[in-house]
Amino acid sequence: MTELIKKIFYFYYDGFKSMTVGKRLWIIVLIKLFIIFAVFRLFFFHDFLKSNFKTDKERSNYVIEQLIKPSTNHK
């Protein structure tokens, strides 16, 4: 088992090490992933219903309220 894990590790390790396209691509990929997951996700994209309501019942009630609101206004 340990041998297999070792083999898989070195397969990836050697693969990444011998990549010819260059470091620039990897830097771009890492920066991109950092921006997406650490900046956008943490600071700008909170799940609106999850962060504002505790239970699914509260979420349902809120969405129903949103869905039926215009009808009252149009009456």
Added chain:
Amino acid sequence: MEHFNMALVNWSRAQFALTALYHWLFVPLTLGTSFILAIMETIYVKTGKDIWKRITKFWMTLFGINFAIGVATGIILEFEFGTNWSNYSWFVGDIFGAPLAIEGIMAFFMESTFFAVMFFGWNKVSKGFHLTSTWLVAIGSNLSALWILVANAWMQNPVGMHFNPETARNEMVDFWAILFSPTAVNKFLHTISSAYVLSAIFVIGVSAWFLLKKRNLVLAKRSIVVAATFGLITSIFMVLTGDESARQVYNVQPMKFASMEGLYYGENNAPLVAIGFFDRTPSPTNPNSKEWAAKFEIPNMLSYMATLNPHAFIPGIHDLVHGNEAHNIISYYDRIKMGKLAINALKEFQLAKKAANDSTAKTALKTFETNYKYFGYGYYDNPHDLIPNVPLTFYSFHTMVGLGFWFVLLFILSLIFALKDKLLQKRWLLYLALWTIPLAWLASEAGWMVAEFGRQPWVVQDYMPTLSAVSNIDHTSVMITFFLFAVVFTVLLIAEIKIMLKQINQLKDGGHK
């Protein structure tokens, strides 16, 4: 409608459109090139000739760059669902979530295993295992796209669900109806075949550049043979699935169909506007001009395309808005009334439930269920707000179709001259092939615009308009992230193009003449 924050709706739409348009710059090249690579490697394994290994490895490098830059750009769309489109996310329930979850799991396992073998496994695993991995990457990437497109197709043609008025969620009742709805099948087949065509054009265009520069001649000529053959077969498939898609749109989204053709007044023996230009728009707030500045029509073709009957009646925008009794078309005015009944019934149902008044709840529920299929119309007062931007839909559709036919011709010409070994003498064709690369992306994005702008104002056809799908958040935060995305994606795109150009430019002759 006046009770909605339209600035928020418009910025949320703009942000989603920007993200999806940029994401779609990377995806089709991955979907198609993966198959072209698999074919090239199969030839290598079959013939044992090193030149095919070199060809495969070169295109694999470009494939890898595109994949690395594009990967995870689609995740942002999922962030946007939760933040900007929370009403929508809740409303669609597990119908949208299930396909996306399958896609996520599938993509993760395919990408982390077979991608690694494909890129790192040369000389480390057997030829057969490496080839199998390359084919699995191609199949896996395309299956991954299937789930996204199934979810999108459900939004265009919602089937296999039941709306639960107590939770405000649509619940999946028939997974197979969702997966095999004609809209989903056609959308998947047409989208992936268009991605194959785009990738074939990319390979031909880059190879044409080598030929123009008189470099890597064997690699370029052989790549053109493979890509032109692949492109020709898949472009014919693309035309056929496009034709079937048009019939699907006609059946489930007649307003989109009428907009694609700029058809205001329905008629029997409806002609197809092959080429057309609208007259000036009536006002800055109304982009939809009913007058043509110029048009070239093919008699009866639209009737035939939509129904396979050249004499059939095709409803126009006016027929859909005002109704047409002779053809059994319910007007948008009536749909709005029924939509309002459904919304009010939902409200009454909720109040009756809270008051534990079962008989009122039962009556309200019956009214709701009778009118639910027009639920989304109830958010509007003016039926003209239910018409999409007609010129945008029309021009996008005609750009896509026109370029699609050019691509078929390009594949035929490329294949003929490649097989006759006369490509080097046909420099005009090489230049055309090179300049068709951006046109392939233009056609692909135009197709996306037909599908998405043409279905406005719906986020879920007939049930949920875009304006009731947004979260109640500050629109300035959406504005800020819109510009952040614009910057990040543009930088990524420039980086991809620069790295690819560097790789293409530094490919040295392999000595095979």
